[in-house]
Amino acid sequence: MDGKECSRLLKVAPNVYHALKNGNAVVALESTIISHGMPYPQNLETAKEVEAIVKQNGAIPATIAVLDGVPCIGLDDEQLERLAKLGSNARKTARRDIPHVIAAHENGATTVSATMFFASKVGISVFVTGGIGGVHRHGEQTMDISSDLTELGRTPVAVISAGVKSILDIPKTLEYLETQGVTVAAYRTNDFPAFFTESSGCQVPCRLDTPEECARLINANLNVRLGSGILIAVPIPKEHAAYGHFIESAITRALKEANDKQVTGNAATPFLLSRVNELTGGASLAANIALVKNNAYVGAKIAVALANLRRSPPLRSAI
DSSP, X not given: OOHHHHHHHOEEOHHHHHHHHTTOOEEEEOSHHHHTSSOTTHHHHHHHHHHHHHHHTTOEEEEEEEETTEEEESOOHHHHHHHHHHGGGSEEEOGGGHHHHHHTTOOEEEOHHHHHHHHHHHTOOEEEOSOBOOBBTTHHHHOOBOHHHHHHHHSOOEEEESBBOTTBOHHHHHHHHHHTTOXXXXXXXXXXXXXXXXXXXXXXXXXXXXXXXXXXXHHHHHHTTOOOOEEEEOOOOHHHHTTHHHHHHHHHHHHHHHHHTTOOGGXXXXXXXXXXXXXXXXXXXXXXXXXXXXXXXXXXXXXXHHHHHHHSOOOOOOO
């Protein structure tokens, strides 16, 4: 997308535009975690802290949202605060919702799928989130499968997350990602993390131990133009993983309550996360914030390594 077309369709923050133009590191951030993930003002504080971590580690943060029907790539302080105050009044916007939110001039908080879509349109290759969506438990009966997975199968953006939200069916999610042709890797571990805990019991086909290794994987994916994304799963920091099994028991209870109340569709995840936070006395939210910040740190390092790699001239054969 060239500059003129980009300015016509999307609103790109000046610092993001100049960073992309100069080949500098940019990290995309979703906005659903701000609007639907936690209450105001904690959501605003967390959003600013996550952006600060990205900046401190050499990259430009680009929080993505739709405001008054305009997709915004990078938000200023005023826009961040507006979104934080809107909370759940902002429409939870996945790929399918983008046309309606734009046409109706609504405010939309982008999920993983929508954030990936917009990031790819402006050339952002690294995106940090907490955890991606996936196949819901009993998904083989309900067909409740997050559009995050199909987006990963068709959009060349690397997603840095703590794996899959643990309210979901992780083994089936990994099977679905394989079907979609998505490269799945784990950072400094052979086990796929389970959001609140360090391991889901599932092995990954690819282990990466440094930001530079991650950058080489992303660069190879871009160079061969597979067209699909990459999922790089980063385990929750050890000091917060201690609460994992306590949180898992709360998840089991919340899932039963959701089933009893027939909470389904895109209302399920916000309900479950909110209920789990209540049942754990705030421990799940604290862990969620900690893992997002850790992902931002790792993601920024990866974005910087990728920018450096793509600026370097390719090695030429001596023959």
